[in-house]
Amino acid sequence: MDYAIDSIKVDLQTVGFDTTPELVDLVERELRRIMRFRKDVVAADFYFNEDGTNSENNKVARWRLGIPGKDLFAEARSSSWGGSLREAGEKLRRQFVD
Template sequence: MNYTENYKGVKIDVQSPNLDVSQEIQSEIRNCINKLAKFTNDINALDVYFKSEGQGGTATTTVGMRVGIPGPDVFAEEKGENWVGMLKSVTDKNIRQIQKNK
């Protein structure tokens, strides 16, 4: 499922092949933007990638997030099992990169 939205002037592009993005996840993505906006006002775009590979006990899930800001974009990725927890983690990683680049 691919999903695009404009939230507070930020273009959100979510790509999740073979997965449905629930309302809870969409809401959490908006929360991520609100959190990122506290550290930079120049967010143009947010790309989120959900990926699930394998089956059963060997399944791996990954979330990647690219924050489009002036200058070089920041990107973070996290592997785990909880989509919301992984979103929070990649948001925190991107915040650290934004703070480092200021």
């Protein structure tokens, strides 16, 4: 699913399940939170899948942030989509704040 948020190209892909409006809302809120720290974001790619090896923390979120220079990437695993997205967002934020 490709769309734009404030002129940022967003690519949202889910593997093995359909994208829900709740997931799109989570992605938009987390991206807007990250945009408070970094104003030069041009693209954001989100990949969600469920890992069957661990039934407790099986929600995996991968996030690539397109910025001038080298892109940033983070991956996180949690028991919920919101938790894994937030953790991956924190990993990205630390990459350009620290």
